[in-house]
Amino acid sequence: MLDHRQVRENPTLIEKGLIRRGIKVDLTSLKLDSQKLNQIEQQRNQLQAEGNEVGKEVGKKIKDGINPNSEEITLLRNKGNEIKKKVNLLEEEEKELAKLIQEQILHLPNIPDLSCPNGNDESDNLQIRTWGNTLRGEGYKEHWEIAENLGLIDTDRSVRIAKSRFVTLFNQGARLERSLINFMLDIHTSKGYTEVLPPALVNTASLQGSGQLPKFSDESFRCSEDDLWLTPTAEVPLTSLHRDEIIPHEKLPIKYVAYSPCFRREAGSYGRDTRGLIRLHQFNKVELYWFVHPDKSKDAHEEITSDAESILKALELPYRVIQLCTGDLGFSASCTYDLEVWLPGANTFREISSSSICDDFQARRSSIRTKSGKKTQLVHTLNASGLAIGRTMAAILENGQQPDGSVTLPEALVPYFGDKQLKPAK
RNA sequence: GGAGAGGUGGCUGAGUGGUUGAAAGCGGCUCCCUGCUAAGGAGUUACAGGAGGCAACUCCUGUCGAGGGUUCGAAUCCCUCCCUCUCCGCCA
Known part of the structure; x- marks a missing residue:
């Protein structure tokens, strides 16, 4: 399997290598997918961090004796729920995209070594x-x-x-x-x-x-x-x-x-x-x-x-x-x-x-x-x-x-x- | 095939909802001390992804068999699957 980071950062290098095998692929869409995946990951990470903060806050307040049914806690719970919804949506998208990328990369053969002579058959x-x-x-x-x-x-x-x-x-x-x-x-x-x-x-x-x-x-x-x-x-x-x-x-x-x-x-x-x-x-x-x-x-x-x-x-x-x-x-x-x-x-x-x-x-x-x-x-x-x-x-x-x-x-x-x-x- | 038990860090093994990525012990590494020495002390010790410094680092996220669910929050509750072990049966 080829390195998906390399696909993202230097797809032409891979394309050139595969051409030597007689395989012509355009990795542009794979590269875009990979970048998009990266972006979604970051967004999701950030949201999860926020969600974790909310969770901790609730825990702390309840420990300090605040009524779990109080308005203060309810507000936090709602906030947590909202974040969770967003995270779930992103995760779904992320999973699909990752699967798509993985499938494509698994089908790509290894890049020939420089010492390997070029040829068709x-x-x-x-x-x-x-x-x-x-x-x-x-x-x-x-x-x-x-x-x-x-x-x-x-x-x-x-x-x-x-x-x-x-x-x-x-x-x-x-x-x-x-x-x-x-x-x-x-x-x-x-x-x-x-x-x-x-x-x-x-x-x-x-x-x-x-x-x-x-x-x-x-x-x-x-x-x-x-x-x-x-x-x-x-x-x-x-x-x-x-x-x-x-x-x-x-x-x-x-x-x-x-x-x-x-x-x-x-x-x-x-x-x-x-x-x-x-x-x-x-x-x-x-x-x-x-x-x-x-x-x-x-x-x-x-x-x-x-x-x-x-x-x-x-x-x-x-x-x-x-x-x-x-x-x-x-x-x-x-x-x-x-x-x-x-x-x-x-x-x-x-x-x-x-x-x-x-x-x-x-x-x-x-x-x-x-x-x-x-x-x-x-x-x-x-x-x-x-x-x-x-x-x-x-x-x-x-x-x-x-x-x-x-x-x-x-x-x-x-x-x-x-x-x-x-x-x-x- | 039938019945039961269990899957937690390199290993052993705690942990049944709230700063627990995880006690303790062993092992590993680093340093220190040293004639009670095949010993003692202190510290450290997972992986992946990502952001920044773009180097030694800092931060965020995820991971306690896998996947899903409940919840503001799960190693801890629920469901599905996989695997391992024990006993019985069968069998080289």
């Missing part, structure tokens, strides 16, 4: 660096084919259980998924991350706090009976872990790593990535999340990104780092690096992690602050996948595939998986 994204040798050539199979041949997944039966875009893992597939989760959690916790296993269902306030609501309600599954939602990413519960808190500055930075299942409706993606493990309604993910002092968030972004990269390196998976342009940036982010893993079967790079800095955008929505001395200020938040498990498995299958149909696993994973390769079940 993903074709304008910048490649920052690459790592590893990208296997290229004929004859590489796509991961779903490898997985089906090895008996790791069964798509048809998953449709029977749920619907399309769900997957069921079997045997070595299920085991591989499990070992990847453990592997990633171990690496991150060894670097000082605190492991968290959050609820998979979250309330509306949590979703709004991290920026998924109100704008993207189509993207999440909802349990309407209970007003709860299935988490689209652990970023949501992790943000809300400290919602409405003031974190002492000496406790920052706070670094969390969480495994969670993630649920996304994938509305509007019909026909894309229909096979395999790339785009599912339910997938597993290990997520990194930082709360940092606002002065330190820039460095933190590089660090959290490299923490995510370290998994790819450990798994010997070639990848590249892309900086998203302004037009491709997510709602809450001001700057994002995507890590894209190489898939030789698909002959393409695929996003496997997204590493974003949100500045104080989520912190303001969630009211997460830090205090040093008398100064209270909003913290900055960062998140990065570390990594998406399903896509990691796809990358391992495609990069480790052998001519005989088996898959050689990365060495670092062997202690977790318990075997060096995947072979067809007999």
